[in-house]
Amino acid sequence: MFNNKKEINETNNISSGDFLIFDEDLAAVHAYLCADGYVIRNPPTQKHKYYYIALRNTNIVLLKDFQDRFEKYFGIKPILKEGQRCKVQSKEIYHKLIKQFVSFYSWEWSMPNLSKKNAKFWLRSFFDCEGYVEVQKAKSRVVRLESVNKTGLESVRRALLKNFGIESSIKERKSKNIMRLSICGKDDLLKFQKEVGFLHPAKSRKLEEAIRSYKN
Numbered sequence: 472m473f474n475n476k477k478e479i480n481e482t483n484n485i486s487s488g489d490f491l492i493f494d495e496d497l498a499a500v501h502a503y504l505c506a507d508g509y510v511i512r513n514p515p516t517q518k519h520k521y522y523y524i525a526l527r528n529t530n531i532v533l534l535k536d537f538q539d540r541f542e543k544y545f546g547i548k549p550i551l552k553e554g555q556r557c558k559v560q561s562k563e564i565y566h567k568l569i570k571q572f573v574s575f576y577s578w579e580w581s582m583p584n585l586s587k588k589n590a591k592f593w594l595r596s597f598f599d600c601e602g603y604v605e606v607q608k609a610k611s612r613v614v615r616l617e618s619v620n621k622t623g624l625e626s627v628r629r630a631l632l633k634n635f636g637i638e639s640s641i642k643e644r645k646s647k648n649i650m651r652l653s654i655c656g657k658d659d660l661l662k663f664q665k666e667v668g669f670l671h672p673a674k675s676r677k678l679e680e681a682i683r684s685y686k687n
Contacts (some may be wrong), residue, residue, distance in 0.1 A: 490571055491567060491571060493583065494544070494589065495588065495589055495592040496540040496541075496543045496544040496592075497540075497544050498589040498590070498592040498593040498596075499536065499537075499540045499592045499593065499595070500541050500544060501583065502582075502594070502595075502600075503533070503596050503600065505575050505582075505597065506596070506600035507526055507600040507601070508524070508575060509524075509525055509527070510523070510524050510568050510569060510575050512565060520562075521560060522561060522564075523558055523565075524549075524558065524559050525556050525558030525559070526556060526557050526558075527555070527556045528557075529554050529555070530671055532671060532672060533596075533599055533600065533670065533671060535557075537549070538551050538557045541557075541559065545564055547561060577618065577620060578620055579623075581620075581623050581626050582626040582627055582630055590630050590634045591634070591635075594627065594667045595667050595669065596670075598614070598669060598674075599670050601617070601618065602616050602669070603615055603674065603677075604677035604680075605681075606681045612655065612684060612685070613681075614653070614654040615652065615653050615654075616651070617644070617649050617651050624650050625641065627652060628640075628652060631654070631663075631667075634666075635663075635667065637654060637659050637662045637667075638654070638656070638659050639653060639659070640652070657682065657685045660682055664682060
């Protein structure tokens with residue numbers, strides 16, 4: 472059994488034992504899984520049964536955040552291997568996640584329709600994994616996301632604008648066959664820093680550098 476969470480879907484307001492209620496912990500866990508995670512089971516033809524939920528990342532701060540939030544929400548502490556991944560094996564949680572969210576694959580993930588509070592934690596976790604900051608003084612200061620999933624990036628763009636008034640744009644990088652979401656301009660970078668930000672230490676410092684590079 473999970474911790475004492477009401478099981479309800481915030482997106483469609485259906486109350487049922489088949490649904491998980493979003494709070495900041497589940498929002499962050501969901502984003503981590505969409506970005507650098509996986510939710511997998513053994514192939515049907517394989518006799519050995521396994522059900523894994525994991526985050527692959529080299530940054531210890533993000534791995535520990537995933538571990539802590541997963542344990543707080545589901546009551547199970549994933550095993551952390553520093554510099555590699557944080558994973559847990561659970562048939563029950565696997566089926567809960569797949570039944571409600573269907574897929575976490577690169578081409579198929581989508582940001583859920585969350586409250587402003589929970590959207591902050593979803594966005595931060597996703598940007599922590601997939602985002603980066605580009606700084607060229609007097610030329611370019613921008614926070615970016617790159618993904619093959621245009622629909623997923625569009626759900627991120629809508630959430631940024633709806634919840635925090637952050638403008639962003641999406642363009643195709645034809646040379647790499649991927650889509651790129653960009654946040655630029657001092658006002659929008661300041662909003663991003665205040666409302667979403669980075670938990671990733673190096674990315675947080677880079678964002679501060681980008682904002683400070685603007686002349687008063």
